[in-house]
Amino acid sequence: MTIADDADLAARLVRDAGELAHRMRSAGLEAQTKTSISDVVTAADHAAERLVVDTLATERPDDGVLGEEGASRDGTSGRTWVIDPVDGTYNFVAGLDWWCSAIALTDGDDLVLGAIHHPATGRTFVGGPDLPSRVDGEALGRIVDRPLAESCVTTYLHPPYFSGEVGAAFGRMAARAATLRMLGSGSMDAMAVAEGRLHVVCQHSVPPWDELPGAAIIRGAGGVTRHVEAAGVDWYVAGAPTAVDEVCAALTTP
Template sequence: MTLKAIQDQAVIIETLAREAGALALSHFETLATVSVESKGHLDLVTAADQEVERFVTKRLARDFPDDGIFGEEGAAHQGNSGRTWVIDPIDGTFNFVRGGDQWAVSIGLYEGERPTFGVIHAPVRAQTLVGGRGLPSTLNGKPMAPRAGLDVNRAACGVGFHPDIPVERRLQTLRFVLEDARMSFRCCGSATISLIEVALGQVDGYLGMGESTWDLMAALPILEQIGIVSTVNWDTIDLTAKLRFACGTPEFLTAVEPIVPFGATLDDVL
């Protein structure tokens, strides 16, 4: 793609994410009337998730008819361009249902078996992040500063666990963070929001156990442009994978390598 085509695509997807966020926010403001179903223990889906995904899917199919689509709530379209849009309509649904602000719309592009571009919009927090190959990463339209280093005297780590992860494995992870890595930890209930916090330097990195590809597809390309790397080995997984990964500055990844090395999987956890 030409630079202009990349920039035009970014404008289209940012506009779409903002409109999807406004739709989600309209449900958020009338939570008492929103239907909620369970996909598993502490794993919820709402009518808002489903409506937002339908909205985003319809627009992507119109604007990028040759591209594939893959969404958390079941959207699936096999394109012929080698590109797939990966949607998390509301990442942090549990927070959404409880009236919290830690949720976001996430739209990422998977191309060449890699995340290459993404937009995240967190409506309640008024944060919109855009970035990817050929584009600077921005927060609300302003360039984001590169992240580097790790101050061991005040290091902080975001953590996230899927409800299916055994309690003992969660405790082992937290024990490593606190005792071995000697970091404080934060757990907000949304991988996307946690990765925003990494981007803003509010935490040094993130440890995720049980996340899906839609949880990080938009965030990783944004983070890569500001010096943040991850342990995900895209050569060994597909879009349906459940992940065990770390994301942060290179120094952060070195600090957590004993518990989450490059290419780590969930095979030895579940």
């Protein structure tokens, strides 16, 4: 089994999960609130995650799984598949197109690869630190380095955090960027960075299923990823190297 075999499997898993969720949305769904009005889940999330978990149980039975919607299995291989069946569920429920299905593969502490399928366009991204990133089999261009002042930052900050130390750190970062976008799907935001349409991802308290698929593909396209502690929370920053460094400096320097 090679990394190419794993990449092919990952691409198939996210395509199947994304297409299932898209069909279920077209048939009509009701959403349930998890932690807030913007944090929702549907039957499509659960069905897509189950599809991925069942396929992995057959094709990678020794690997572990960790899913956003509760799937969890310890493996014996040291490898774990991290699953986000529908990333951007609020957008998904609202009928917006900025959502996807995503998966990452880790081996111990090492990030091996990520795959992301965008049902609205039918495109599938795959890449990793040692796997040059591709979309539908075509190589992505390398991320072009640039300073934060010339960068569009894609981010999200929940309204309760607008004030206080977290809001102040966010404000320092935002003030140094060329512009901001809050689009509602961390993995799709990462794909916009990997393609050079946006330039930096920045968000705090990011769970692994929201971080790792996009992080792998950004790294496979020549970008960098970092974590930094600021205002009592952990910030995840990824994209063009110089801009990433300047975001981290802005977050940590009052």
